[in-house]
Amino acid sequence: MERSKIVAVVTGAIALFLGIAYLVIVQFLDFRGEMLPAPQSQLVQPSVTIAQSWDNSDL
Template structure:
């Protein structure tokens, strides 16, 4: 196998690995549940002091 084919295979394997890792990361983050936005009104923090 010449050098250009070896480089193509290696970069293909890296691309597949990154793609699968990205999909797994998205699934893990999605599994955590519904995303609740941060509160807009932080005046309740003033009652703590």
């Protein structure tokens, strides 16, 4: 076989492998069930403090 045909066959085989691997991964992730968001009650909410100064003596 010519070099270009060998490259085409190898590239096609790699593309098929990647496509099949992608489908297997998607099926596995879908098999795990519905993805639920994390419960909000267990998340730590950071507290924010805003301090404002009205000192105009520097003007």
